[in-house]
Amino acid sequence: MSQQERDQSPVLRHTETTVPFTAGDGFECNLVHVQGEKPPTRGPVILVHGAGVRANLFRAPVKTTIVDELIDHGYDVWLENWRASIDLPPNEWTLDKAAVYDHPAAVKKIIEKTGADEVKAIIHCQGSTSFMMSSVAGLLPQVKTIVANAVTLHPVVPKFSKTKLNIAVPLMSLVTDYLNPQWGLHAPTLTAKAVSLLVNATHHECKNAVCKQVSFTYGTGFPALWLHENINNDTHEWLKQEFASVPLTFFKQMARCVRKGNLISVDGFKELPADFCAQPPQTDARFVLTAGAKNLCFLPDSQVKTFDWLNQQHKDFHGLHIFPTYGHLDVFMGKNAARDTFPVILAALDDN
């Protein structure tokens, strides 16, 4: 890299600090606080990753990440590693546990560290469903603006994914407590070897074993979570290290939610309603929902349904944007996301 490129690279101008926080049940999580050269001129934004990945997922090897863009806009950026993060010890999490224990503690820690009285949020996939659960249950009163990608309160999945959730997940749970896309690179058990053989026999879309395992684990498509043409070669290689263990406890909860048509709680916490759409949201937050029209993990109809529900509760207040040429995660890690999706996300944050 030349000196000029180094000077222009936002990543090298950023510093990061890991700030630990303890979830409500004692589980140790952390926040990655990323700062630019200048102090922030706007308030804090928390970014919440999905299942079986980590906070780093928002920093793919592209010219400009969403983190760079937020810092350039003056925001104070906090990436939450909640209990689904592969940087933390594997554990049999549910959305309920994250909603009650993790996200309220993360937001409280940001408030404590910054002195701000409000936090904005960008949430994705299962970071989104669990954060939405916290929010609509009234557990995040300091979060007034939420941009949520892919799925929120109404998970709608392709037909074959429904079959996998209803039939394959109970069968898999007889032999393993976790799935792990790393099995594409290294299969330590008989179950891992069997899954790897199955994936290799059915997925021929590329030569990246983790990319193929991710499609098998999370969706119905070749690939399921991005369009190959939307991500650069470095990102396709980089994602090999960004996906690992995900517990079947999550898939079991998601199977029940998909059958019900909206999120339901499964652990019986008194802080959460049994059905998240059976009463109005206990928050005055504004939600802007985004989705890729070509998402084969959660269909874009997921976001349309939640938007309709939110719009019934508070007319002409919330937002919905469908990106026509995007899938699931390329909304954040796409090579042209800085041009196509980030302006929508930034505008949604700035509007409030």
Ligand SMILES: [Zn+2]
């Ligand atoms: Zn691939």
